[in-house]
Amino acid sequence: xxxxxxxxxxxxxxxxxxxxxxxxxxxxxxxxxxxxxxxxxxxxxxxxxxxxxxxxxxxxxxxxxxxxxxxxxxxxxxxxxxxxxxxxxxxxxxxxxxxxxxxxxxxxxxxxxxxxxxxxxxxxxxxxxxxxxxxxxxxxxxxxxxxxxxxxxxxxxxxxxxxxxxxxxxxxxxxxxxxxxxxxxxxxxxxxxxxxx
Amino acid sequence: xxxxxxxxxxxxxxxxxxxxxxxxxxxxxxxxxxxxxxxxxxxxxxxxxxxxxxxxxxxxxxxxxxxxxxxxxxxxxxxxxxxxxxxxxxxxxxxxxxxxxxxxxxx
Numbered sequence: 001x002x003x004x005x006x007x008x009x010x011x012x013x014x015x016x017x018x019x020x021x022x023x024x025x026x027x028x029x030x031x032x033x034x035x036x037x038x039x040x041x042x043x044x045x046x047x048x049x050x051x052x053x054x055x056x057x058x059x060x061x062x063x064x065x066x067x068x069x070x071x072x073x074x075x076x077x078x079x080x081x082x083x084x085x086x087x088x089x090x091x092x093x094x095x096x097x098x099x100x101x102x103x104x105x106x107x108x109x110x111x112x113x114x115x116x117x118x119x120x121x122x123x124x125x126x127x128x129x130x131x132x133x134x135x136x137x138x139x140x141x142x143x144x145x146x147x148x149x150x151x152x153x154x155x156x157x158x159x160x161x162x163x164x165x166x167x168x169x170x171x172x173x174x175x176x177x178x179x180x181x182x183x184x185x186x187x188x189x190x191x192x193x194x195x196x197x
Numbered sequence: 198x199x200x201x202x203x204x205x206x207x208x209x210x211x212x213x214x215x216x217x218x219x220x221x222x223x224x225x226x227x228x229x230x231x232x233x234x235x236x237x238x239x240x241x242x243x244x245x246x247x248x249x250x251x252x253x254x255x256x257x258x259x260x261x262x263x264x265x266x267x268x269x270x271x272x273x274x275x276x277x278x279x280x281x282x283x284x285x286x287x288x289x290x291x292x293x294x295x296x297x298x299x300x301x302x303x304x
């Protein structure tokens with residue numbers, strides 16, 4: 001019932017910009033950690049991002065926006081979609097790897113090493129695309145496509161992997177800041193006791 | 198020839214509780230999800246807290262909406278859910294208004 005309205009509610013629910021901001025920060029952080037020689041810290045950035053996002057959501061967003069539990073049908077769709085998309089994403093990455101291997105004549109070391117610089121950005125891009133499809137958020141998919149393009153073009157142009165990660169992360173980071181600022185202006189903090197409950 | 202393709206008496210049977218615009222907005226929002234809290238509903242309907250509370254009370258009296266109050270991390274939280282009766286009444290309301298709109302060539 002009311003699937004059009006449900007879509008709008010979902011857009012409002014995910015439209016605060018905190019997810020974009022934290023995703024951008026995580027990816028940029030991964031790139032910077034790589035550049036500053038703390039390569040091992042790179043995988044920690046998304047985990048820290050998740051913690052930060054949960055804090056932002058709880059402390060900043062939910063007191064203003066409130067919360068919604070979507071229908072069980074929708075949640076089931078999301079669970080199934082996540083599994084399918086992870087499988088499809090893995091298969092796509094594998095096929096892309098095999099394709100590159102074949103196009104470079106069985107893996108010419110020079111070309112392979114050049115293209116491999118884009119792999120982190122490809123992975124981030126694929127993750128963005130998958131999350132965008134899963135949450136039905138076009139802008140996440142756009143960040144994903146941008147990261148894929150940045151990864152491929154940057155790798156071919158000879159940029160370092162960390163640069164491609166930083167550039168890929170700056171796009172959602174900047175967009176997230178704009179969305180979050182707009183959200184904070186649009187939604188003043190509402191406590192239920194003030195609301196007359 | 199009849200003026201309407203449906204029994205005009207059906208219009209008179211429109212649910213008066215749901216026919217009020219603010220309550221209709223509340224029920225429409227709740228029909229799209231499983232549960233929504235007071236703050237979200239207030240933000241989306243643009244009503245004042247007191248106004249929203251009074252409409253929710255009317256819907257609760259008709260058993261269209263179930264209200265659950267709790268304290269989460271020391272703060273009060275009110276969650277709202279459309280009941281089975283509320284969902285049935287909303288569907289009936291939509292059916293009747295759809296017939297009227299169809300008569301005007303708007304549906």
